[in-house]
Amino acid sequence: MKINADTGRCVGAGMCALTVPGVFDQSDDDGTVVLLDPEPAESLREAVEQAVRLCPSGALSITP
Amino acid sequence: MTEAAPRLMTFPTARERPFDPPDELGRWQEETPVRRMTYPDGHEGWVVTGYAEARAILADPRFSTRPELLHSPFPQRPIRQEDLDRLPPGFFIRMDPPDHTRFRKLLTGQFTVRRMKLLEPRIAEIVADHLDTMERMGPPVDLVSSFALPIPSLVICELLGVPYGDRERFQRDSATLLNLETPVEESRAALDDLFDYLHDLVLRKKREPEDDLLSGLISADELTDREIAGMGLLLLIAGHETTANMLGLGTFALLTTPAQLAVMRDDPDSVENAVEELMRYLTVIHFGLIRAALEDVEIGDHLIHAGDSVLLSVPLANRDPERFADPTVLDVTRSAHGHLAFGHGVHQCLGQQLARAEMRIAYPALLRRFPGLRLAVPPEEVPMRTAMAIYGVHRLPVAW
Numbered sequence: 001m002k003i004n005a006d007t008g009r010c011v012g013a014g015m016c017a018l019t020v021p022g023v024f025d026q027s028d029d030d031g032t033v034v035l036l037d038p039e040p041a042e043s044l045r046e047a048v049e050q051a052v053r054l055c056p057s058g059a060l061s062i063t064p
Numbered sequence: 065m066t067e068a069a070p071r072l073m074t075f076p077t078a079r080e081r082p083f084d085p086p087d088e089l090g091r092w093q094e095e096t097p098v099r100r101m102t103y104p105d106g107h108e109g110w111v112v113t114g115y116a117e118a119r120a121i122l123a124d125p126r127f128s129t130r131p132e133l134l135h136s137p138f139p140q141r142p143i144r145q146e147d148l149d150r151l152p153p154g155f156f157i158r159m160d161p162p163d164h165t166r167f168r169k170l171l172t173g174q175f176t177v178r179r180m181k182l183l184e185p186r187i188a189e190i191v192a193d194h195l196d197t198m199e200r201m202g203p204p205v206d207l208v209s210s211f212a213l214p215i216p217s218l219v220i221c222e223l224l225g226v227p228y229g230d231r232e233r234f235q236r237d238s239a240t241l242l243n244l245e246t247p248v249e250e251s252r253a254a255l256d257d258l259f260d261y262l263h264d265l266v267l268r269k270k271r272e273p274e275d276d277l278l279s280g281l282i283s284a285d286e287l288t289d290r291e292i293a294g295m296g297l298l299l300l301i302a303g304h305e306t307t308a309n310m311l312g313l314g315t316f317a318l319l320t321t322p323a324q325l326a327v328m329r330d331d332p333d334s335v336e337n338a339v340e341e342l343m344r345y346l347t348v349i350h351f352g353l354i355r356a357a358l359e360d361v362e363i364g365d366h367l368i369h370a371g372d373s374v375l376l377s378v379p380l381a382n383r384d385p386e387r388f389a390d391p392t393v394l395d396v397t398r399s400a401h402g403h404l405a406f407g408h409g410v411h412q413c414l415g416q417q418l419a420r421a422e423m424r425i426a427y428p429a430l431l432r433r434f435p436g437l438r439l440a441v442p443p444e445e446v447p448m449r450t451a452m453a454i455y456g457v458h459r460l461p462v463a464w
Contacts, residue, residue, distance in 0.1 A: 011165075012172030013412045018420075021177070028179075031172025054402060056412035058123060 002039050002063040003048065007032040009059040016060060019051040020044060033059060075101065075111065075137045075375065082448050083317050083346065084392065085379040089113065093380050098366045101375075105142060107135035109373040110366075115384035115404070117363050118376040122408035127355035127374065128160050129411060134356050135373040140244040140451075150252060152259050154287065154294030157411060164410065167295060170286060171414055174223075174277055180417040183219070187425050190218055195433045203463035204440035211430065212311035212460070213304065216422055220303030223418075224296060225269065225276025226262075234258060238301045242453040262300070263293040299415070306348065307419045309449065309456030311426055314342040316446060316457055317394060318431070319439050324396045329431035338396035339423045344403035345394045347379040350455035353407060378404050434464035 003023070012031025016024035023044060025034040040048060052060045076088035084090075092099060097114020112118050121127050131151065136143045151158060156167035173179075194211050201210070217235065221228040240246050240254035266278060266289050273279040277299075281292045318325040328338045353376045357368045368374060382403050383391035389398075406413035413419070431437065439446070440461035447458040 011168060011410045011412065012176070013406075013414075014175070014177040014417045017177040018417065026176040026178065027173065028176070029173050030169045031174075031176045050401070056123070056408050057410055 001042065001045055001048065003035055003052075004061045004063060005033045005035050006059045009057045011057045011059075013056050015054040015056065016051040019054060020047045023048060024051060074104075074139065077138075077351070077450070079448075079450065082443070082446070083313075083320075083394070085347075085350065085377070085383070089377060089380050090383075093377075093384070097384070098364055101137065103135045103137050103373065104139040105135055107373060109135055109137065109375065110368060111137070112363075112374055112376045113380035113384070114364075115381040115387035118378065118381040118404060119408050120363065121355060121361075121374060121376060122353070122404070122411070124361065124409070125161065126358050126361050128358050129158055129355060130160055131158050133358075133371070133373075134354050137354070137373070137375045138244065138351065144248070147248070147252070150255060152255070152290070152294030152297055154291035155298055156295065157298060161410060167287075167291075168410075168414065170281060170284065171277075171295070171299075174280070175414055175417055177417050180421045183223075183418070184421055184425065186222070187215075187219055187422055188429070190215055191426050191429045195429060199433070204461045207315055207460040207462045208308070208312045208457060209459070211426075212315070213308040215311070215426055216307035216419075217304040219418070219422060220300060223277055223303070224299055225274050225278045226265065226296070226300060230261070233261060234300060235304070237261075238305060239452075241301070242305060243451055244453065245451045258297055258300075259293060262296040263290060266293045266296065302413075303415055303418070305454045306413075306415075307422050309348045309454045310343065310346065310419070310423060312460050313346050313348060313456040314423070314427065315430065315437075315462075316439075316443075316460055317342065317346060318427075319437065319462075320443055321394055324394055325431060327396050328427060329435065332428065334396060335424050335428050337399055339420060339427065340400040340403060341394065341396050341398055342423075342427075343405040344382045344388065344400040346455070347382045347403075347405045348455045349405065349407075349453075350379050351453065352377040352379070378407075434462075436464045438463055 010032040014026055016033055017026050023037045023040045025036050027034050076086040078086055080087050093113035097117050098112050101109055101111045103109050131148050156164050194215055198205050198210050218228050237254040237258040269279045270282055278296055327334050355374050357370050357372045359370045361368045385391050406416040440463040449456045449458055
């Protein structure tokens with residue numbers, strides 16, 4: 001699984017960093033998403049999918 | 065595409081029970097998630113009570129939040145041109161992208177999950193101080209004035225760099241502004257007073273910068289003094305009224321469902337889900353959110369025309385049985401993630417991670433310090449904030 005993050009759409013709400021802190025972080029400058037692990041282990045799939053669903057701006061997607 | 069005729073009816077705001085939205089709204093939801101309603105000014109708008117529909121509209125850039133495009137569904141608070149002209153500069157919750165983006169981006173770096181984590185020890189200290197004071201005072205105490213309001217108020221003051229000693233002034237102004245029954249002249253005076261207060265503060269910090277958010281915005285040099293004051297006003301109101309009411313109302317709800325209270329008190333692992341569930345169940349933004357369609361948009365079977373106003377009833381969306389099983393039941397063990405109490409889309413609450421940190425620390429600390437916490441008056445005597453933009457309790461007398 002590969003995560004795609006669109007920092008242009010991101011509004012810095014932090015739902016991804018809250019949901020899977022080992023995979024997502026936020027920039028100190030403007031709070032937008034920073035991918036710590038763009039291709040996380042399969043065991044994290046459920047949590048990552050939850051983060052994608054919770055994102056308020058639709059900035060995240062997963063390529064299987 | 066159904067085009068049912070709009071019906072003239074008043075949006076129901078009177079509750080039968082303190083924690084449940086008006087029964088009439090529940091009946092509207094049972095009939096249809098999206099319905100027409102003739103607004104008090106004659107506008108033929110919409111009311112949305114479905115979760116999926118409300119979430120879709122909040123995420124859709126074809127819906128605007130600019131006040132000059134909106135019709136008010138509430139007879140108590142029509143939208144007047146002279147009030148729009150008075151909106152402070154920098155009031156970005158009432159802007160669309162790209163204006164909204166420019167302002168919000170200057171703040172998002174200050175409210176990240178990681179930064180809020182760094183604030184946790186200070187929040188815990190503030191919570192403990194207030195619990196100590198309650199203990200010294202002895203029962204009964206009013207939980208709102210001794211705990212629920214001062215904690216978030218002090219936290220947002222320290223973050224922004226607003227002197228907490230001035231709280232009487234800004235708490236009074238903000239309560240006046242959020243009361244839908246405030247006469248319009250008084251409401252304008254409160255807004256002007258609060259803006260002048262923050263503008264003076266910005267000018268003072270310009271001369272003597274400190275280590276706080278307002279000073280940071282000044283040194284970033286991207287905004288005018290008035291814009292910084294307007295943003296400060298927004299953050300100050302949003303930062304203390306919302307969490308304060310969640311803490312007061314949430315404690316009231318827990319005290320009337322002792323089994324739920326016991327779970328939250330005794331199991332530290334329950335706190336994360338419990339906070340989300342309290343937010344879903346109580347949804348203190350009880351009048352909902354308003355948007356206006358910028359172009360024709362299909363939502364389900366309905367065609368919402370450009371220019372139509374749409375009231376999204378967030379409390380009902382958060383109790384949509386299609387999304388949450390047994391939605392009228394408070395169950396702190398469920399996963400209520402995805403609730404819309406912080407909104408959704410580009411305007412989703414900027415301070416939500418701060419609010420979460422405050423609630424995750426304050427609720428269990430209160431329940432553990434006073435394991436015998438109870439209401440000091442019969443529940444029906446607790447005064448509810450029915451006319452306030454943010455729902456909650458005016459006072460909550462408790463004993464232990």
